[in-house]
Amino acid sequence: MTHDLHRTARLHRPGLCRDCLWMTDDLTDNRCPACASPRLVSHPELWDLTLAHLDCDAFYASVEKRDRPELAEQPVIVGGGVRGVVTTCCYIARTYGVRSAMPMFKALKACPEAVVISPDFSKYRRESRRIMGLVAELSPLVQPLSLDEAWIDLAGTERLNGGPGAFQMARLQRRIQTEIGLSVSVGLGPNKTLAKISSDLDKPRGFAVIGAREAKGFLAGRPVTLLPGVGPAFARTLERDGVRRIGDLSSVGAKVLTQRYGAFGLRLAELAEGRDLRTVDPHEARKGISAETTFNTDIRDLQSLKDELWRMSERAAGQARARGVAGRVATLKLKTADFQIITRRRTLPGPIQTATLLFQTTCDILTREADGRAFRLIGAGLSDLVETSAEATDLFTSDESRARVREGTMDRIRARFGAAAVTTGRNLKPRN
């Protein structure tokens, strides 16, 4: 018994050296006794946490700096092009106030000496594949969120990979630096949301840990915008309702949050407690989102098919926005009266998550398919999904960006006043 107590006390100081990977259950120094590095990480739950989030630091800019060492000490902005915005900027540029998604003229006003490089996405995709290749050596449960981010579930890999998750991630971080020449930040947490939040705490070259026991307290004082799905506009809605910090969500409680904001309110209540039951799903991006409906009586008329298609586009796009994803491929599905299934896909110029663009694309295909035949089912879908973080706004074409603003506003009104509160002009049209 005394032995157990002793062991428990010791286990409260697990520590790891991020340079030489030395490990201890009883960290006492602030330098590594093996290599004298000050880059130690210590946390009571360090050996227990198996969910990691990996995020490259200023990815595109870091790739460019690696390939052009003369730029190492200069502010570098990757961006420009048609939309004229900052795609990524290096940490030196950030000290001048340059930020992602900022219009280029504004960025150059803040930092006139910045070196502007137009993005080379095929190069970034190649580097991404190299990084994800190293990640895949650790676990089959890897879920990429974008080219430079992934969740990794390391549960049960300790013996195979020679150490606990924290050790594996520190070693991976070191490998990516030495073999690929890029710096990444690591977050460890009890679930996806907390792992992602923690990878952002210590950037660049960070290694941060949020434990299950401290999660609620850690979140309580932070702004609600830290939570996935809470953008600036929804944060204003919350603020009007007296909620600014995550702890305020706990005070309001799940019941009221659900009444006010529907399913998303319930999710916010869970997140505020530090709970998130989503699992790491390597196939999530490929699965896609769709909505379909079978008619009571077969439909031949193009206008009626269009009306149904609009409803399905709204439903599928609404799901995509709620999940925080957008699709690069739009799909129209039809079933003829004699049960023949027709599926038509179209790859888009950029990812979309709005009914407007999904409908535009699928309707275009529908117009060619609806030749007077009778149909019994219609569906619209999105696949080849990407996560849409607030930072990723440059992913969207300008048409999609405009539609996102419009439809995002409708989501919030619906969440607040119920689904019937907003109908678009299309839905108000008399049906024939």
Ligand SMILES: [Mg+2]
């Ligand atoms: Mg990143």
